[in-house]
Amino acid sequence: MxxxxxxxxxxxxxxxxxxxxxxxRADPMEVMADHLPPRPEGRLLVIGAGKASARMAEAVEAVYGPCEGLVLTRYGYARPCMGIEIVEAAHPVPDRAGLEATKRLLDMLAGLGPEDHVLALISGGGSALLCAPPEGMTLEDKQAVNEALLASGAPISAMNVVRKQLSRVKGGRLGAACYPARLMTLVISDVPGDDPSEIASGPTVADISRPEQALHIIERWNIAVPDSARAALAAGTDPVRPGDPRLARSETRTVAAPxxxxxxxxxxxxxxxxxxxxxxxxxxxxxxxxxxxxxxxxxxxxxxxxxxxxxxxxxxxxxxxxxxxxxxxxxxxxxxxxxxxxxxxxxxxxxxxxxxxxxxxxxxxxxxxxxxxxxxxxxxxxxxxxxxxxxxxxxxxxxxxxxxxxxxxxxxxxxxxxxxxxxxx
CATH class of the missing domain: 3.40.1480.10 (MOFRL domain)
Incomplete structure (x- = not known):
């Protein structure tokens, strides 16, 4: 005792x-097994991002055995996995390792079919680790935006609105990239209210934020962002909305919460x-x-x-x-x-x-x-x-x-x- x-x-x-x-209480090795379904038949691709994602991947393989996939985590947070590749990158400001790994992850998702399965492991920190700037923005621009957000004093929900609008993976876009495969997302919550669309800026779940909201937040909190970011927001590419058919075969489960x-x-x-x-x-x-x-x-x-x-x-x-x-x-x-x-x-x-x-x-x-x-x-x-x-x-x-x-x-x-x-x- x-x-x-x-x-x-x-x-x-x-x-x-x-x-x-x-x-x-939030150790993935202690909580993941209860939330994993039986290993699906056919191809299974494990992806993920966040400070807990490598440990989550380790927990998945403890149940399923070796798996194919790629997971991004913070420097120093890697875990030994049998088949899933673990890539370390910078947090809270993204770096080139995160940029290149995100591109590789998107390339892995291309060409999946309806018989395939994707398991996404998402936890806090994924916003910085998943780095895919919209057209017209460079890595340096993304770094400047993250630094300005972190110094602004804005609440996490407001920061995430801006992050979702300035990304090709956040706000459900990563989930849409999995289509037509079946997608299950397991999340460890680090946000008030445990809303999956806020955890790591919701890369695999639908979102309702809009570009004009991001512009308002930038003005409200006096956040200095590069001109390229304002241009991207003015172009107005919405995240993936509720009801989007590309998320029709998607399910999300929360495995640990504050x-x-x-x-x-x-x-x-x-x-x-x-x-x-x-x-x-x-x-x-x-x-x-x-x-x-x-x-x-x-x-x-x-x-x-x-x-x-x-x-x-x-x-x-x-x-x-x-x-x-x-x-x-x-x-x-x-x-x-x-x-x-x-x-x-x-x-x-x-x-x-x-x-x-x-x-x-x-x-x-x-x-x-x-x-x-x-x-x-x-x-x-x-x-x-x-x-x-x-x-x-x-x-x-x-x-x-x-x-x-x-x-x-x-x-x-x-x-x-x-x-x-x-x-x-």
Whole structure:
């Protein structure tokens, strides 16, 4: 029987154990088999893209045996497969490896017949890994668009509208390229609401966004994009719409989602005697603003506790954003943790963990950070505020030994945030 860490013994060990439980719940090797149908007769082609896609491919072959296919994943996230080729490429900004692999993937789909089958493995990160610019746009143009989107502070749903309109594979176009073969898509959700059309910008599912929406988002969020991108949007090539006959033989199944991972962490916390309060698995907004809001909530709970109260755990998921104002290194989870540390002012009752379940917060190989009552004191409030101003949370937490570094987790169900409130006295 697994020993459950006690929250009062070492809050950081406890919070990191909850995060590990959340990640383990979304491991493709644990969840894929229940969603796979019997291996189809005839030719089966396995394709995919995302931070979890290589692990998903490994899980498929654990059930089916060697398969034909090609899957794109982030550098460092490859897994050994018997037949499926794994290609690593850049994330969150695409590179030439992703561009060339996407072309090869489309070439593989050409000429499929109605007796053939395609299994698509899609997870978060696929938007950057699947790179096929529309006519008139170069790889460098796509890179500029991605960088501008990531710095804008726009929510993921808005970013994805722009991405879908500036691609030959997103917004159902990859699914249409599989026609007339039968298509099944298995997805691991990393988006609020678990909408398959939002996961990796929905390459195999129908979409309702329009070019004019993308232009509006660019203006609304002051996103600087190359002239070629504006020209492509003005040309107005719609994604694949609901009811398109090319998706008539398509089915989509979600195999892992943020809510399931949060519940796995909650179950472990309850075993340790905590009262768990779920704040939601689809929270969005500016990371620093959400941190301040949750700290206010936590302090209010702490003020109402007595010495014999059970520890309280606030859990939430979703996808925060960061409006880039400085030139530092960080991500939404580290920025959440840094803003929380400042707002807590060393409150001895509250500990905070904020991590990305894929092990990468922003563009750095850091999952996030864990904040305790002494985190602010180690570097000083002035240094913390300067780091927040410069969006430099990763370097701040490296200095105070508060980073959470997991390495590749091989899955991705987005942000994991936990605030632990302990009784005093």
């Amino acid at each position: 697994t020993t459950v860490p006690q929250p009062t013994n070492d809050p950081r060990v406890f919070l990191e154990a909850l995060f590990a439980a959340a990640v383990a 809510s399931q991972s949060l519940e796995a962490a909650a179950a472990l916390a309850r075993q340790a005697g905590c009262e768990v309060r779920m704040l939601g698995d689809a929270l969005e907004g500016e990371a620093r603003d959400l941190a301040r809001e949750q700290v206010r909530m936590a302090r209010g709970i702490a003020d109402a506790m007595t010495s014999d109260s059970a520890p309280v755990l606030l859990l939430s998921g979703g996808e925060c954003t960061v409006t880039r104002r400085g030139k530092g290194r960080g991500g939404p989870n580290a920025e959440f943790a840094l803003a929380a540390a400042i707002a807590l002012e060393g409150d001895p009752r509250i500990h905070v963990l904020a991590c990305d379940t894929d092990g990468v917060d922003g563009a750095d190989e850091v999952a996030g950070a864990c904040v305790g009552p002494d985190s602010l004191a180690k570097a000083g409030r002035e240094a913390a505020e300067a780091a927040l101003t410069d969006n430099d949370a990763h370097r701040f937490f490296a200095r105070v030994n508060a980073q959470v570094v997991t390495g590749p987790t091989l899955t991705n169900v987005n942000d994991f945030r936990a605030l632990l409130i302990l009784p005093q006295g």
